[in-house]
Every structure is written in structure tokens, then in C-alpha cells.
Amino acid sequence: MATDGGTAQVYPxxxxxxxxxxxxxxEVLTSLRRYPRVFPSISVIYEASAxxxxxxxxxxxxxxxxxxxxxxxxxxxxxxxxxxxxSRLTYNGGELAKAxxxxxGPAFRNIYNKLFGPTYPGEYMEDQGVYVLSYPGVAxxxxxxxxxxxxxxxxxxxxxxxxxxxxxxxxxxxSSWSDARDGLFTKPVTTPRSPGINSASARLSSANDEVExxxxxxxxxxxxxxxxxxxxxxxxxxxxxQELVAELGPPSAIYRKNDHRLSIHRTHSMSGRGIQxxxxxxxxxxxxxxxxxxxxxxSATSNSDYFYNYFQHGxxxxxxxxxxxxxxxxxxxxxxxxVPGSFEFQRYRRSRWVIELADTGKKSELKLHxxxxxxEALPKLRERFGEGQRPMLLNRGxxxxxxxxxxxxxxxxxxxxxxxxxxxxxxxxEATFGNTELFGFPGFIFxxxxxxxxxxxxVF
Numbered sequence: 265m266a267t268d269g270g271t272a273q274v275y276p277x278x279x280x281x282x283x284x285x286x287x288x289x290x291e292v293l294t295s296l297r298r299y300p301r302v303f304p305s306i307s308v309i310y311e312a313s314a315x316x317x318x319x320x321x322x323x324x325x326x327x328x329x330x331x332x333x334x335x336x337x338x339x340x341x342x343x344x345x346x347x348x349x350x351s352r353l354t355y356n357g358g359e360l361a362k363a364x365x366x367x368x369g370p371a372f373r374n375i376y377n378k379l380f381g382p383t384y385p386g387e388y389m390e391d392q393g394v395y396v397l398s399y400p401g402v403a404x405x406x407x408x409x410x411x412x413x414x415x416x417x418x419x420x421x422x423x424x425x426x427x428x429x430x431x432x433x434x435x436x437x438x439s440s441w442s443d444a445r446d447g448l449f450t451k452p453v454t455t456p457r458s459p460g461i462n463s464a465s466a467r468l469s470s471a472n473d474e475v476e477x478x479x480x481x482x483x484x485x486x487x488x489x490x491x492x493x494x495x496x497x498x499x500x501x502x503x504x505x506q507e508l509v510a511e512l513g514p515p516s517a518i519y520r521k522n523d524h525r526l527s528i529h530r531t532h533s534m535s536g537r538g539i540q541x542x543x544x545x546x547x548x549x550x551x552x553x554x555x556x557x558x559x560x561x562x563s564a565t566s567n568s569d570y571f572y573n574y575f576q577h578g579x580x581x582x583x584x585x586x587x588x589x590x591x592x593x594x595x596x597x598x599x600x601x602x603v604p605g606s607f608e609f610q611r612y613r614r615s616r617w618v619i620e621l622a623d624t625g626k627k628s629e630l631k632l633h634x635x636x637x638x639x640e641a642l643p644k645l646r647e648r649f650g651e652g653q654r655p656m657l658l659n660r661g662x663x664x665x666x667x668x669x670x671x672x673x674x675x676x677x678x679x680x681x682x683x684x685x686x687x688x689x690x691x692x693x694e695a696t697f698g699n700t701e702l703f704g705f706p707g708f709i710f711x712x713x714x715x716x717x718x719x720x721x722x723v724f
Contacts (some may be wrong), residue, residue, distance in 0.1 A: 271352040272351060272353055272354070273355070274353055274354065274355040274360070274433075275401075276399060276402040276435065277436070277438070278401070279435070280329075280353070282295060283331065284340070285341065285343065285437055285455060286339050286437075286455030286456060286459075287340045287455075287458070288337075288338055288339055288613050288614065289333045289602070289610075290457075290575075290610060290612065290614065291459070292322065292331065292340060293322070293610055296322075296324070303327060304326050305325050305326045306322060306323070308321070309321040309322075309323060310605065313715050314335070314715070315335060315605060315715065316335045317336070318335050319332050319334060319335055320334075320604055321333070326350065327350050328347030328348065328350030329343070329350075330344040331343055332448075332449075334450070336635050337614065339453050341436070341449050342436050342448060343434070343435040344434050344435075345433040345434075346432050348360060348368065348370065349366060349367075351363060353433075355379055360379065360433075367429070368429040368431075369431060369432070370429060370430050371428060371429050371430075372397070372422040372423060372428045372429070372430070376423065380399050383397065383398065385418075386419075387441070387442055388418060390410070393408060393410055394407055395422065396441055396442075397430075398441040398442065400439050401437065403433070403440075404430040404433050404434075405430060405433075405434075406430055408421075437453075458576065463492045466490075467492055469513070470490070470496070471511070471512055471514075472513070473490045473493045474577075475488045475490055475512075475579070476489050477616050477618065478579070478599055478615060478617040478618075479495075479617070480617060480618065481620055481621070484500035484501060484502075484707075485497055486498040486499075486500065486723060488512075496511045496512070498594055498597065500596070500597070500724065501595055502594075503594045504591055504592065504593055505583050505594070508581060508594065515572035515574055516576065518573070519570060519573055568585040568592065569582070569585070569586070570582075571583070577612075577613065578599065578602060578612040578614055579597055579599055579612075579615055580597070580598040581596070581597050582595050582597070582598070583595070596722060596723065597722070597723045597724075598721070598723075599721045599722075600720050601615065601634060601717065601721075602614035603717050603719050605713070605715075606700075606719045607700075607719075608719065615634070616635075617633070617634045617721060618632065618633045619708075621648065627648055628647050631644075632644060637716045638703070638716045641710075645708075649705045652704060653704050655702060655703045656702040657701060658699060658700045700712060700713055707723060707724060708723060708724075
């Protein structure tokens with residue numbers, strides 16, 4: 265889309281303006297909110313009971329657009345134009361339809377003869393009453409009245425009059441719509457989550473690379489799997505801030521939290537570590553911005569303790585000098601899930617992780633991943649570590665949201681159990697998020713939502 269409200273170029277298989285296939289929902293929402301006059305209304309639609317296994321939808325009603333993301337990795341898979349009158353769209357210098365004229369979408373004759381040219385026979389979707397004309401990476405839907413007998417030649421039928429105009433357009437990655445649609449939300453994505461990242465820039469500096477996955481191993485090893493460069497391994501209690509900056513670049517923010525009810529007490533042993541109530545006296549380096557506030561409820565405990573916030577990677581890294589008499593070291597990592605409906609939605613890009621702990625003879629093997637329901641993960645954790653502590657309730661409703669994306673008007677029930685959230689502006693009335701549960705095990709703390717999705721994972 266054009267950020268100035270002008271025309272947006274259609275790039276089959278790739279993008280519509282700056283909306284690029286493969287981008288993360290974090291990247292897209294952050295970009296959209298920079299231009300509130302162009303995109304005044306943004307709605308997030310998701311399945312409340314399964315937000316990580318079903319697609320997440322952004323509806324830009326004022327622009328006639330719908331963006332569909334897969335639930336697991338939250339990457340843009342499908343761009344749909346639902347109303348050609350609300351956006352000015354061009355392809356190879358030609359305008360698809362005259363926006364604002366009330367004449368609807370582009371005519372079949374114009375698409376077939378001028379803009380895109382002849383193509384293979386389309387597909388008649390009898391249950392929807394539409395004929396889909398498909399090209400590599402782009403497809404158009406044309407309403408066709410149901411008839412007693414299917415026409416032998418839909419092209420001739422639709423070519424006969426300019427009255428046959430497209431009702432919608434889809435931009436996707438594939439040779440045709442019929443080939444692409446079945447694996448649309450499950451097949452691997454080759455494009456980066458942040459469109460500006462490429463192999464050249466990433467290899468020039470590893471700080472320009474993306475973290476694709478976080479692997480959690482034995483011996484305090486946290487492996488950051490990157491898109492272009494070799495994995496970077498953080499060893500908790502050994503890796504220094506200088507090493508982090510060299511590999512990941514400067515953090516988006518540095519945060520010293522000055523108060524909170526929850527603090528993970530530091531001990532010299534991984535075993536027996538628990539969740540306890542506490543407060544701390546740390547202060548921020550500078551007056552915090554909206555994006556700096558409440559980045560974590562895991563608090564620092566001295567003036568020399570602080571967080572490196574990497575919003576674009578979905579991680580916070582806790583730096584403490586109490587672990588070493590020589591220099592500060594990383595002692596904890598918080599991995600954020602960016603789960604729709606959670607308190608932290610749109611503060612961080614989604615971080616995907618896997619836990620891979622080997623069988624030691626005394627302790628069973630443990631394999632978990634970020635998309636797993638916690639009800640499925642809990643028996644495996646107890647098999648490895650024992651029953652563990654009772655979960656602690658964390659009341660998110662007592663905090664006022666200050667994320668980069670506000671929730672207005674509460675929740676609205678949609679069809680099929682979906683939830684819709686309207687996003688806009690910087691200020692919003694306080695929203696009630698309800699309680700989350702914190703489950704502690706040696707080296708891990710899981711924050712679990714009511715729908716049993718893991719909202720965040722603290723590794724220490």
C-alpha cells in the first residue's frame with residue numbers, strides 16, 4: 265500500500281505496495297500504525313481457543329483490504345483486496361480500477377486483454393458462485409450467477425460485457441490459486457519477516473540478520489538460529505553484553521525496572537530455583553517511552569542489572585553484574601510469544617523456541633516447542649523435573665496497557681468463536697486481560713494464558 269494515500273503497486277507473488285508476503289504481523293502492524301490517517305481502522309481477528317494453530321487476520325476496512333497470517337510463525341501469507349473502490353491499485357503502470365467512482369473492480373475484459381493477458385482456464389467455485397481467474401501469484405474472483413448448466417467457456421461468457429467486474433483479488437505465493445491454497449498457511453516461507461533484510465546485508469553484519477528459532481539445550485546453552493549467518497550460542501552466566509552487541513547489534517532499548525511484585529531470585533544453582541514475591545529499587549537510565557514500560561515482570565535486583573530489549577527478535581536478555589566480579593553477564597532470557605489476545609501482543613515479534621534436553625539416565629529426555637499447548641507440555645515437564653511448584657497467578661488486569669498497539673472497546677464475539685480487536689491510537693481505556701498462570705521448573709518459567717497457550721518463557 266501507498267503510505268501517502270496514493271496508488272499502490274501490485275507485485276504478484278510478492279507484495280501490494282509495502283505489504284510484503286512473508287512479513288511478520290509485528291512488522292506489518294508497526295508499519296501500519298505509523299500512518300494513522302491512511303489506515304484509520306485496523307482489526308485483528310483470531311480464533312480465541314487456538315490462536316497459534318489457526319490463521320490470524322488483519323482487516324483494514326477503510327482500505328478494503330484483508331491480510332491473512334499463519335498462526336504459528338505469524339507471517340503474511342495472503343493479501344486480499346475486497347473493495348477496489350477504497351484503494352488505488354496499479355500494475356505495470358496501468359490502473360486496475362478507478363477508485364471512488366463506484367464502478368466496482370476491474371473488468372474481466374481489461375484484465376484478460378490488457379493488464380495481465382491470457383492465462384490457463386480458471387476455476388468455477390460453484391458453492392461460492394464465483395469464477396477464479398488465476399495467474400502466478402495473483403488471482404481475481406468474478407461473481408457468476410448460478411445456472412442450471414455450467415457454461416462450456418467461462419472466458420467467452422465473462423468477456424462479453426464490461427459489466428463483469430472482479431469482486432476481489434488475492435496476492436499469494438504460487439503458480440496458481442488452485443495449487444497454492446491447500447498449503448497456503450503451512451508451507452515454508454522463503455522471504456524474511458522484515459522485508460529490508462537480505463543475505464548481503466546480513467552477511468555484512470550479523471546484527472542485520474533475523475533470529476528464526478531459539479533452541480534451548482543443557483548446560484545453560486541458548487542457541488539463536490539465524491536466517492543467513494551461523495547460529496549464535498548464548499551461555500547463561502558467561503556471555504557478556506559486548507558479545508551480544510557484536511552478534512545481535514545494539515538492543516532496541518535498555519531497561520531498568522524500578523518496581524514490581526514479581527522477581528526471580530538469583531541463586532548459584534539451577535535446581536531449586538523458585539518464584540517469590542519481591543520488589544527492587546532499580547531506576548531507568550532515561551525517562552521510559554511507551555515501548556519501554558513494563559517490558560517484563562522479571563525484575564532487576566540492583567542498579568547494575570538491566571535488560572537488553574530486542575523487540576524485533578521477540579527476546580529480552582537480562583544482564584547482571586552479581587554473577588561475576590569482573591564483568592556483567594547474561595543470566596536470563598525472556599522469549600515472547602506475541603499471542604493475540606495476550607497483554608503483550610504487539611510489543612515484540614513472535615519468538616519461536618524448542619526445548620531439547622537430553623536423557624541423562626536419571627532424567628528423561630525433554631522435547632517441547634512454542635506452539636504446544638501447555639496442557640500437553642506439563643506432563644512432560646513433570647516427568648523430567650517432578651511435580652514442581654504450584655502455579656502463581658499474575659493479574660494482568662491491574663496494569664494499564666502501554667504496548668505499541670492498543671485495545672479499544674474490549675472483545676467482540678465473531679463467527680465460529682473468533683475474537684475481534686480494534687487497534688488504533690496511542691491512548692486507550694484500560695482493558696482487562698484477566699489472570700495468567702506462572703509455572704516454575706528448574707531453569708524455566710512458563711507464563712500460560714487461559715486458552716493454555718504459552719505467552720512467554722523465561723530461561724535462567
